[in-house]
Amino acid sequence: MIKPARIVVLFPLLLLLAGRPAAGRDYITINDPNFRPYPLALAPWKDLGGGRDIVDKGYDILRSDMSITGVFKLLDPRSFIADPRQEGLSSASIKFADWINVGAEGLVKVGVVRKGKEVILDCHLFDVAAGKEVLGRKIRGPAGDLRRLVHTFADALIRHFTGTPSVFFTRIVFAKKTNQRTKEICIMDFDGFHESCVVRNGSINLLPAWSSDGRGIFYSSYLHGGPHLYYLDLRTRKSRVVSKSPGLNIGVSACPDGKRIALTLSRDENAEIYSMNTDGSNPRRLTRDWAIDSSPAWSPDAKRLAFVSERAGTPQIYVMQADGSGVRRLTFKGNYNQTPDWSPRGDWILFNARDERLVYDIFRINPESGEIVRLTQDQGHNEHPSFSPDGNLVVFSSTRTGESKLYIMNADGTNQRLISRRKGEYTTPEWGPWLEK
Amino acid sequence: MAGKMNRCWPLLVLLLAAGCPKNIPQAEIDATKTALAGLDETADCAPETTRAAREMWENAQALLREERFEEAKTALLAARRLAEKARQECQEKKKRQAAAKPPPPAAPAPQPAAASTELPAGPDKLQTVFFGFNEARLTDEARQRLEQNAEYLRRHPAVRVQVEGHCDERGSTEYNLALGERRALAVKGFLVKLGIEPGRLEIISYGEERPLDPGSGEQAWARNRRAEFRELK
Numbered sequence: 001m002i003k004p005a006r007i008v009v010l011f012p013l014l015l016l017l018a019g020r021p022a023a024g025r026d027y028i029t030i031n032d033p034n035f036r037p038y039p040l041a042l043a044p045w046k047d048l049g050g051g052r053d054i055v056d057k058g059y060d061i062l063r064s065d066m067s068i069t070g071v072f073k074l075l076d077p078r079s080f081i082a083d084p085r086q087e088g089l090s091s092a093s094i095k096f097a098d099w100i101n102v103g104a105e106g107l108v109k110v111g112v113v114r115k116g117k118e119v120i121l122d123c124h125l126f127d128v129a130a131g132k133e134v135l136g137r138k139i140r141g142p143a144g145d146l147r148r149l150v151h152t153f154a155d156a157l158i159r160h161f162t163g164t165p166s167v168f169f170t171r172i173v174f175a176k177k178t179n180q181r182t183k184e185i186c187i188m189d190f191d192g193f194h195e196s197c198v199v200r201n202g203s204i205n206l207l208p209a210w211s212s213d214g215r216g217i218f219y220s221s222y223l224h225g226g227p228h229l230y231y232l233d234l235r236t237r238k239s240r241v242v243s244k245s246p247g248l249n250i251g252v253s254a255c256p257d258g259k260r261i262a263l264t265l266s267r268d269e270n271a272e273i274y275s276m277n278t279d280g281s282n283p284r285r286l287t288r289d290w291a292i293d294s295s296p297a298w299s300p301d302a303k304r305l306a307f308v309s310e311r312a313g314t315p316q317i318y319v320m321q322a323d324g325s326g327v328r329r330l331t332f333k334g335n336y337n338q339t340p341d342w343s344p345r346g347d348w349i350l351f352n353a354r355d356e357r358l359v360y361d362i363f364r365i366n367p368e369s370g371e372i373v374r375l376t377q378d379q380g381h382n383e384h385p386s387f388s389p390d391g392n393l394v395v396f397s398s399t400r401t402g403e404s405k406l407y408i409m410n411a412d413g414t415n416q417r418l419i420s421r422r423k424g425e426y427t428t429p430e431w432g433p434w435l436e437k
Numbered sequence: 438m439a440g441k442m443n444r445c446w447p448l449l450v451l452l453l454a455a456g457c458p459k460n461i462p463q464a465e466i467d468a469t470k471t472a473l474a475g476l477d478e479t480a481d482c483a484p485e486t487t488r489a490a491r492e493m494w495e496n497a498q499a500l501l502r503e504e505r506f507e508e509a510k511t512a513l514l515a516a517r518r519l520a521e522k523a524r525q526e527c528q529e530k531k532k533r534q535a536a537a538k539p540p541p542p543a544a545p546a547p548q549p550a551a552a553s554t555e556l557p558a559g560p561d562k563l564q565t566v567f568f569g570f571n572e573a574r575l576t577d578e579a580r581q582r583l584e585q586n587a588e589y590l591r592r593h594p595a596v597r598v599q600v601e602g603h604c605d606e607r608g609s610t611e612y613n614l615a616l617g618e619r620r621a622l623a624v625k626g627f628l629v630k631l632g633i634e635p636g637r638l639e640i641i642s643y644g645e646e647r648p649l650d651p652g653s654g655e656q657a658w659a660r661n662r663r664a665e666f667r668e669l670k
Contacts, residue, residue: 175610180647180648180651181647183646204643204647206610206614207610222643226641227614247640247642248618250611250614266615266618271614271615292612292615292616292619294611294612294614295611295612308609308611308612314571315608315612336608338609338611354607360607384609428610
């Protein structure tokens with residue numbers, strides 16, 4: 001049986017060494033056991049002309065972005081002793097001692113100018129101890145696009161500190177039950193904004209999965225029985241059939257190589273895992289067992305698949321080679337383990353387990369050592385976890401307030417927050433890839 | 438349990454006497470009290486539902502004490518429904534004992550099996566069968582029903598049917614689709630063994646997507662783990 005476990009903080013950060021060239025800088029890195037959130041002060045934004053109605057809104061978006069990453073310890077603005085009216089946006093005008101005294105190591109200042117419909121964000125990051133600016137950006141765009149403009153600066157900050165892109169331009173796909181008879185496929189930003197339903201056909205549509213380039217969505221639908229597997233091109237908004245063999249055509253995991261998908265078919269009257277080209281051609285059966293085999297999830301190097309099988313009597317997580325050979329059972333605790341998702345770094349597999357109290361919670365297991373860490377506990381049923389493309393965050397569904405909604409958390413289970421914003425039952429989220437720009 | 442209920446009366450009275458806002462749902466409270474009066478009789482024949490009704494009543498009282506009246510109303514309504522359900526379960530149990538032929542548990546839907554056994558013509562529609570948690574095995578009861586369904590299909594040789602496999606809401610969407618399919622296949626396999634041509638039986642799995650009972654809890658789950666029949670035109 002899986003027991004509630006102490007949550008272990010896993011992810012990591014080395015101090016920013018200011019002033020050194022990017023190549024030689026120590027980024028916030030993964031798997032550092034000495035992780036300590038970086039103390040960052042976000043100074044109230046300054047109106048430099050016409051931006052009075054934007055400064056607070058923009059500040060809140062930036063603060064939300066920064067806190068979602070879990071990388072920073074955002075200092076409480078009420079503790080700030082520096083006088084925001086006295087201080088400007090240049091290092092010469094800043095009394096760094098005032099910021100050192102409130103515990104800041106980094107300081108972010110933004111000034112706003114608004115000219116008609118255009119907004120200019122004058123953005124600065126200072127290293128407090130060194131007393132100098134380490135990052136400056138001028139970001140301009142339509143005022144109606146404020147969220148995107150702020151995400152752009154937040155992304156620059158994350159790249160500065162971690163050396164990797166942020167998740168601020170990634171999206172999450174999910175299935176949403178709108179009434180007893182229909183389920184739609186919807187997409188929203190990583191923070192729950194800009195929700196739009198892209199498949200609504202009056203039928204039940206299920207188990208959406210991103211294509212590896214993020215340009216389309218695989219999903220299953222009962223539109224013509226089945227359920228059959230479709231691919232939605234997000235640009236044309238058109239769907240085409242990918243697989244409609246008899247029985248189930250469900251549960252795609254797109255291979256990181258961009259060429260193939262893994263999925264569950266039951267054309268031989270039993271749920272088995274197959275791989276096929278993204279257009280449905282050249283299907284290959286990977287499992288051969290008179291048990292339910294389902295929920296394939298690729299490893300990031302495309303060499304292995306995690307999946308669920310009940311060949312030992314109860315659903316458990318297994319791992320096999322991409323050709324179906326070398327099957328190995330991974331979970332031995334619990335009797336109801338499902339929905340694996342492999343981390344982008346390959347070091348963990350998220351899964352969903354029913355614990356000894358019959359509650360569904362999210363765990364992760366190291367595919368090599370078998371070490372298990374519990375991520376959710378005592379907050380309703382928590383299901384269907386999916387890693388963000390940087391591996392630092394997890395989206396999942398939870399019934400903690402009644403109806404199933406979507407939440408994100410750090411990959412160690414901390415910092416859980418609701419992101420879905422509308423009515424309806426949100427299920428089976430999958431975090432999309434970074435988009436090539 | 439009855440004692441516990443009584444202990445709470447003074448609190449309610451206090452609440453009322455203290456001149457609380459008028460939105461205390463007094464009518465609902467009274468109606469619920471009346472509905473719960475019969476719970477002693479259902480304690481033996483529908484123990485789980487009776488217990489659930491009492492717990493819901495306690496929830497409602499707690500909410501009333503916290504002056505969360507809207508939520509309390511919902512809880513009161515739920516308690517009344519559960520009490521009503523317990524009564525129905527008891528009635529059915531009695532009926533079943535009278536007919537000496539046990540139809541499935543927790544299926545408050547109109548139950549033709551008992552009546553139809555008296556008719557020489559046999560059942561006049563296809564019956565739903567139920568399954569255990571994470572099970573696709575046919576129970577004895579399910580087999581009995583399927584034998585009657587086979588008889589129906591023999592008497593109506595032109596009828597083709599779709600067997601729908603369903604699951605309760607617990608577990609993953611994906612796994613439940615596979616499990617629902619297993620249930621539909623188990624039903625099809627049994628009917629074929631009874632001599633029904635496989636070509637007359639289509640199967641489809643809806644997993645947890647189309648519950649018979651949208652509620653949560655063992656009662657709803659038991660009703661949702663099922664295989665249903667739909668005649669194809």
